[in-house]
Amino acid sequence: MSTNLGAIQGLGLSMVYGFVKQTGGHVKIYSEVGQGTTIRMYLPRSSGQEDVQVAIIDGPVEGGPETILVTEDDEGVRATVVEMLQELGYRVLKAPDASAALTILESGMPIDMLFTDVVMPGPLKSAELARKAKERLPSIAVLFTSAYTENSIVHGGRLDPGVQLLSKPYTREALARKIRHLLNNEKQVALSAEKSENIDPDPRDNTGDASSEQAASRRVLLVEDNALIRMSDADMLADLGYEVLEAESAEEGLQILEQAGVEILVTDLGLPVMSGEELAREVRRRWPHIGIVFATGMNEAPSLEDGPAAVLLRKPHGPDELKTALDAVLPLT
Incomplete structure (x- = not known):
């Protein structure tokens, strides 16, 4: 509960008290010399459905021939991600910060996905980089990554709600599946746009089917x-x-x-x-x-x-x- 006698008092009890009060409960403490201390925490009973443990898909992963721009300021992380993506068959471009990534995007090189860390050094932030990427390449897929949770990032104002985020640390399999999902999703968007531009004025006759x-x-x-x-x-x-x-x-x-x-x-x-x-x-x-x-x-x-x-x-x-x-x-x- 606290540090050694005479030292600064610890924060254990105050943290316990704060947690219990936030959940609508209360704490009772009973101490007796020579016997010790008993702490009882009373928490409100939940009548909600118990969370179901989600089974993780562990089948074979799939890569592709697309080009991915990796934006990561940590050299070691960047090298690891580039290697994983190359092993999956992707063509990979890399940038140490958002400004360097924007230069690559403005070069006219065809790029299918921007994979960027949320927290980047320099004046250009990752969210603005993503917006500029979409302006220049409307069909580009954007995937953010961060050690922070999506809720904390969105509520902190770093990213807009609804963005695609892969939380660190992640496995090679999780990276492969997330990227493949987003790239295929962009292809579906392109097909949908093409279909909306070429609507057949004569709907098919399915009466005999x-x-x-x-x-x-x-x-x-x-x-x-x-x-x-x-x-x-x-x-x-x-x-x-x-x-x-x-x-x-x-x-x-x-x-x-x-x-x-x-x-x-x-x-x-x-x-x-x-x-x-x-x-x-x-x-x-x-x-x-x-x-x-x-x-x-x-x-x-x-x-x-x-x-x-x-x-x-x-x-x-x-x-x-x-x-x-x-x-x-x-x-x-």
């Missing part, structure tokens, strides 16, 4: 935080004959599910706050009859312990891949 007749009575909840991808996927679902409900977050999706009957959930994995995997587990617990499709840039879908397996829909995808995934989950609903 047996699976479309089956789809006509099905309602799909589409959960996707990227507005362009969500709009494109909703159009494809409607073209396939489904009734579509849309949500941009897992929390909004749960609110819809509480009010409307749904047969199929199509969800992105990389949702803000509550992830697509957490959403799927909650849906499986509360509505086990709903079929689940994971639309993701990753090469594997999380496994759900109870009920039928979820179906993987990889990004980028078109209407044919979407139809195949829905056909696979329809018999399960």
